[in-house]
Amino acid sequence: MKLNLLAILLLVQGFVFAQNKPTLIPYPQEVKWNEGQFELSNNTTLFVEDENFDTNHFINEIKFQTGIVLQVVQNSEEATILFSQTNDIKEEEGYRLAVTENSIQLKAKTTKGIINGSVSLLQLVGSTLEVPAVVIDDAPKFAWRGMMLDVSRHFFDVETIKSYLDLMAHYKMNKFHWHLTEDQGWRIEVKQYPQLTENSAYRTEKDGTRYGGFYTQEEIKEVVAYATKRGIEVIPEIDMPGHMVAALASYPEFSCTGGPFEVQTEWGVHEDVLCAGNERTYEFVQNILDEIMPLFPSKYMHIGGDECPKARWKECPKCQGKIKAEGLEDEHELQSYFIKRVEKMVNANGKKMTGWDEILEGGLSETATVQLWRDFHDKDAVRKIAEMGNDVIVSPTGMCYFDYDIVTTDVKQVYNYQPVPSDLAKEKHHHVLGGECTVWTERIPDNARLDFMVFPRIIAFSEALWVGQKQGFDNFAERLEKEYTYLDSKGVEYGPSSKVLDVEILNHIGELKVQAQALIEGVTLKYKKPSSEVFVDYNEAIEVKETGKIIIQGFRNGKAYGDPVSSNFVMHLANQANIELSTAPSKPYHKAGVEGLIDGRLGFESKFSDESWIGFNGEDVTATLTFDVPTSISAIQLRAYDEVGSWIMAPKEVEVLYSKDGKKYKSANKFKTDAISSDGDVLIYNWEGLSKAKAIKSIKIIYTNGGPLPKGHLGAGKPAWLFIDEIIIQ
Structure with missing residues (x-):
């Protein structure tokens, strides 16, 4: 089949129009795009029938977006933009918006309907002076579309x-x-x-x-x-x-x-x-x-x-x-x-x-x-x-x-x-x-931080409650991408839409490397070593040669994007050991795996759910570290998380044992925990002065679970979580 030139031009124009449609979020229930557009100018007149509608706010938003100042008139006959109330619209928050080359008419039963329709009109206007011809019939799927803010x-x-x-x-x-x-x-x-x-x-x-x-x-x-x-x-x-x-x-x-x-x-x-x-x-x-x-x-x-x-x-x-x-x-x-x-x-x-x-x-x-x-x-x-x-x-x-x-x-x-x-x-x-x-x-x-956590997630939430998933996520994601221009204009310091980057610690016979991968298109990565104050481009896995933090940050359009991923390293002997656990970590707190306890990376001190902490629900754990070559040890540092508000309790007891042959073990020290924190604390156990601990073949660390959650707790009597991370051996 052959297409004539006119048909091809119409197809191309249709494709371009589809690509350049204004962003509508949440997407309306019914949208019918038509040919042509309404031209905004400083001579455009506005009449609002509803006295409860904030006309000044609407005019200011149009000016903010386009620079145009609408002219308010005293009767509907003089208006090219008309907001009116009618009982023909049945839904309390529903509206009908019709844009032609000559006029814009918004009808609703209530002030809330007028407000909703005016928002759709603002989105149609965007930052241009051309409002595409369209007919929108719209009303929300759910009456309760809320946000709770804890102040x-x-x-x-x-x-x-x-x-x-x-x-x-x-x-x-x-x-x-x-x-x-x-x-x-x-x-x-x-x-x-x-x-x-x-x-x-x-x-x-x-x-x-x-x-x-x-x-x-x-x-x-x-x-x-x-x-x-x-x-x-x-x-x-x-x-x-x-x-x-x-x-x-x-x-x-x-x-x-x-x-x-x-x-x-x-x-x-x-x-x-x-x-x-x-x-x-x-x-x-x-x-x-x-x-x-x-x-x-x-x-x-x-x-x-x-x-x-x-x-x-x-x-x-x-x-x-x-x-x-x-x-x-x-x-x-x-x-x-x-x-x-x-x-x-x-x-x-x-x-x-x-x-x-x-x-x-x-x-x-x-x-x-x-x-x-x-x-x-x-x-x-x-x-x-x-x-x-x-x-x-x-x-x-x-x-x-x-x-x-x-x-x-x-x-x-x-x-x-x-x-x-x-x-x-x-x-x-x-x-x-x-x-x-x-x-x-x-x-x-x-x-x-409020902006970062709320946006853009609240935008997706608004669409889920207004129209549901009718348009599909891919369609929504395309519209969301265009919406960032509006958020930028309002100074919203939004966060990412999904996880920005993955970081993996490679440990090959004690040689540590940090490997990173961007997970979002258009994101580039930069990193900063402990001894540097400057971010440089990430091109290949970073060798870890010093104690301190390696920070990897995603960048998009020249701006930092998402939270940086900070890996805090300690160079120590356990990197060279083999490790076994008596108990497998519980889901979902097992991302670091067994090797995460000796990979040199410390867990965040304010966030137990990062990938370095591993968790166990209601169980004791024994970690056994074995060296291929007998090793002299001068100090051991252990770390556990304590945040009873999140159902996490520090171990009731931690015992360190060592063996020179990997069979017979001698107890070196015991640590007991009495304090309980609601706020999230990292408890550190230090064992030093090991002058006799030479030619050590194996170390055992026994973590005794904190026991049931305390009296008065929401989960009183239920087993507490145990969270541990790096076993540091010097």
Whole structure:
């Protein structure tokens, strides 16, 4: 078959048009591209029928993107761009956008629909003056498209919150869940309890500095009003009855023990909680909620309810008395009793209570909304909650926790997020409201790191909740690539979309090399040796000849891309040994393998999930190192991780033994661990002065597991993880 010249030209033009389509994220439900385009100019007129729509913001965004200043007119007849309301659009957040060569018309039922349509128009405009002719009929798949931000571990000011509300609106996210209280800081003014902001909003860090901050009630109102203009509902969270140590630091009389307490500096779960047996505690909660809830027009009030240890309640006469007086079975039913009483307070203010999925413990009211996070706890939990008749917001750790690094949760994983279980009956689907990406800030200390962790993953999340996976990931990835120009224009310091590079340590008879590979197209690698301050191009495996860090960094378009991979080396004799373990490492913490204990690379001191640490769940481990040639030893250093908040405990005991023949062993030293850290510490065991340890054939290191998780821990009684890394022999 032959094609004539005109047909070829039409095909080429069609291909070019397809390649140059504006980026639409999240992609609309229905898009029909037409020929031609609307030309923007300083003479373009705008009329907005909806008085609640923030016209100035839209005009400013058009100016920011194009330099064009739209002219606002007083009636629709004069307008070439017309935003109008109509009951013809049935969905609350739906809209119809029609662009022709002569006009742009946006129709919606509600202000939120107008906002959503205006965002699509801004994306169509991009940075050009030509808006392609198109008809878009659109509405979201899920009503709840949220982001939760924890401002208690690290505080973010009003301007940062506003900038995130702008970005959320640009991707049609509509719920901002504001996590305002924690053990590490109380962030909202309560005038009846001034010490909550004078004292509980600040903590004294380990270096003696004072850290913290809070929002006044006027600032809260300012943020809520700003969010409303962006079509975003603000849901406050006051976490209770656990995660309340900051409040108890000022008002210890509402605890089981009476204190004293300090605002916590360590992350994790803490035993001291509100006393559920004290009637004055409920008065305290009532007063706080009655003062806070009117600041938020949202029909929802989040009361947390997660990670509440029961140790204090078990020992508290008031709590035990309450259990007996109310005919409760145990402390779990006491938590349910507490939650149900608080729910009545929430309902009395005309709101619905929502909480993390621990509010299920001991029984749940029919009207509570559950936010599920523990997908590891019960894979069928969403279905079970919906079948109970309760609404559920789906925020599983495996896809929605943006404090997890990109290696753990990448953009593709987030894009494939589907909140509705495949085995949930269709008539129950309405109970799955949607989902939230959650941003816990233990390791997010500033705005730059916040951007890095949230973007671009939140963009994939927005599309998953708006339209699902209709376009396919490859199509989304192409659009995302173009979207970085917009993020750059807004100064967003985004992170990578997936793991940037792989690093492997090669150990051949004690000769160490670092081998790296870029995993993303367009990324080049550079590295820096311990004795250098300058990055140089990576071309081949790097020989390790000195103690210190070799840092490898990905670069894209001339800018650092992703986190650098730092390999901290110690030159020592174990590099030349053979090693065996009595117990195989547990998945998924086995990437380093057995050789990872003697490859010369130290694990990160702030991150147990890096590839150098290896983990064992509830088991003792014996490492046996054998030298081909008998070796004199002067010192041994061992390392273990301790972070009980992450279910990791340092070994209860470490014993070092040595043998001159590889058969008979003599105990050299034992180390015992008493301290437990919630914050993540590397414990180092040093054995020195081995003047008699000459001509050693073999070394045994016996690590005794830390035992069951301690009383009061969320997993109390369950086996702890043991994490170890480099065995350093000098």
